Amino acid sequence: MTETQPGASQPDASQGAFADPDYRAAVVDLLGAIAYGELAAFERLADDAKLAPGLADKIALSAMAAGEFSHLDDLQRRISELGADPFAAMEPFRQALDDFHSHTAPADWYEGLVKAFVGDGLARDFYREIAAYLDPETRALVTDVLDDSDRSSFVVDRVREAIRADHRLGGRLALWARRLMGEALIQAQRIAAERDAMTALVAGGVDRPGLDLAAIGRMFTRLTERHAERMGELGLDP
Amino acid sequence: MTETQPGASQPDASQGAFADPDYRAAVVDLLGAIAYGELAAFERLADDAKLAPGLADKIALSAMAAGEFSHLDDLQRRISELGADPFAAMEPFRQALDDFHSHTAPADWYEGLVKAFVGDGLARDFYREIAAYLDPETRALVTDVLDDSDRSSFVVDRVREAIRADHRLGGRLALWARRLMGEALIQAQRIAAERDAMTALVAGGVDRPGLDLAAIGRMFTRLTERHAERMGELGLDP
Numbered sequence: 001m002t003e004t005q006p007g008a009s010q011p012d013a014s015q016g017a018f019a020d021p022d023y024r025a026a027v028v029d030l031l032g033a034i035a036y037g038e039l040a041a042f043e044r045l046a047d048d049a050k051l052a053p054g055l056a057d058k059i060a061l062s063a064m065a066a067g068e069f070s071h072l073d074d075l076q077r078r079i080s081e082l083g084a085d086p087f088a089a090m091e092p093f094r095q096a097l098d099d100f101h102s103h104t105a106p107a108d109w110y111e112g113l114v115k116a117f118v119g120d121g122l123a124r125d126f127y128r129e130i131a132a133y134l135d136p137e138t139r140a141l142v143t144d145v146l147d148d149s150d151r152s153s154f155v156v157d158r159v160r161e162a163i164r165a166d167h168r169l170g171g172r173l174a175l176w177a178r179r180l181m182g183e184a185l186i187q188a189q190r191i192a193a194e195r196d197a198m199t200a201l202v203a204g205g206v207d208r209p210g211l212d213l214a215a216i217g218r219m220f221t222r223l224t225e226r227h228a229e230r231m232g233e234l235g236l237d238p
Numbered sequence: 239m240t241e242t243q244p245g246a247s248q249p250d251a252s253q254g255a256f257a258d259p260d261y262r263a264a265v266v267d268l269l270g271a272i273a274y275g276e277l278a279a280f281e282r283l284a285d286d287a288k289l290a291p292g293l294a295d296k297i298a299l300s301a302m303a304a305g306e307f308s309h310l311d312d313l314q315r316r317i318s319e320l321g322a323d324p325f326a327a328m329e330p331f332r333q334a335l336d337d338f339h340s341h342t343a344p345a346d347w348y349e350g351l352v353k354a355f356v357g358d359g360l361a362r363d364f365y366r367e368i369a370a371y372l373d374p375e376t377r378a379l380v381t382d383v384l385d386d387s388d389r390s391s392f393v394v395d396r397v398r399e400a401i402r403a404d405h406r407l408g409g410r411l412a413l414w415a416r417r418l419m420g421e422a423l424i425q426a427q428r429i430a431a432e433r434d435a436m437t438a439l440v441a442g443g444v445d446r447p448g449l450d451l452a453a454i455g456r457m458f459t460r461l462t463e464r465h466a467e468r469m470g471e472l473g474l475d476p
């Protein structure tokens with residue numbers, strides 16, 4: 001076993017987890033999915049910011065959009081270091097993520113806010129679960145990418161205020177959030193079916209622990225529970 | 239005269255240039271205009287990135303969009319330090335800047351690229367001219383905000399390539415750039431007519447040198463010359 005040099009940032013194909021080409025392909029897949037996810041989220045949040053009732057709200061949602069974009073450079077660089085083309089790595093996730101967004105275009109400002117909060121939260125929880133199965137360096141990158149984007153606390157204030165003022169809005173937004181969750185699961189399922197490398201990452205490899213079906217079930221339970229917590233924060237019935 | 243403390247970042251209303259309430263109002267106006275300009279540019283560039291023929295181009299233009307947004311925080315903070323509300327400071331420039339953008343919605347990807355390059359360049363040159371008349375601290379902020387956004391070199395490559403491939407495109411884009419310049423002048427003129435404080439800033443004050451009409455004429459000549467240089471960079475007739 002060769003020790004990794006402290007401070008070395010270039011993953012070496014011959015070392016550690018990256019010696020396994022399947023692992024390498026899976027990490028490229030994962031980073032490509034996160035990168036395209038950030039690009040798509042950037043685009044849609046910038047769009048949804050147009051629904052804002054005022055300048056302060058528009059700037060707050062636009063800041064979430066710009067935040068999504070801010071790590072794209074790091075992700076692209078890492079994909080290149082792993083010997084893959086960043087745009088090719090993103091491409092396989094384009095359709096699923098674009099479909100997610102086009103099937104969940106918010107009808108008004110509040111649907112946009114709930115989508116920003118619920119979508120961001122779900123993606124973050126999901127990638128954090130996956131990160132547990134990664135080499136330390138990739139895990140650090142993924143964690144870093146996810147941590148920075150917590151600009152969504154203003155969403156909670158706005159949504160709670162609006163529900164207090166109009167009780168029926170709460171019912172509509174609760175249904176909307178359920179639709180978001182459903183659509184996210186449909187697209188995640190589609191990606192899992194199409195991308196063997198990434199699915200194998202979750203399922204584990206020869207030298208790597210993975211998730212059996214029961215563990216995957218528990219993971220989905222955790223994701224659903226955290227989704228319910230977020231709904232609670234917004235003052236919505238899960 | 240009180241010396242400004244080195245490292246002091248809070249402008250003090252009783253000191254230096256800020257002792258003059260008109261100067262203060264003018265700086266708030268200027269920063270509000272730049273801030274709303276960045277927000278509007280962010281929004282439109284994010285929109286125009288949808289016209290990109292591929293992922294790499296979309297990301298490059300989206301990066302320009304996110305770059306526009308990146309200094310909004312600093313601008314808002316400084317406006318607050320000057321005792322004004324940042325959203326109220328932006329509001330007076332909303333209509334003119336929104337009108338500029340709605341009158342210059344690009345019909346295709348190349349019009350979008352030319353607009354990003356020409357619009358960004360014009361705004362930068364204009365604010366740099368104004369910055370010469372500001373106190374050092376405000377000048378440093380303005381310069382900082384403008385310097386960071388130079389992500390537009392990819393535009394030059396793309397436009398030159400496209401013109402080489404289709405010569406008629408060059409003629410159409412040259413006309414388009416002329417329209418952009420015309421529309422920018424119309425809106426600048428409108429702002430100058432409506433915002434006395436900012437106009438007074440350019441014209442100077444009791445203790446402050448300003449521009450007489452001849453000097454304003456020379457400034458516009460410089461702006462036009464630099465616009466022509468940018469057109470040359472893109473391979474377009476000015």
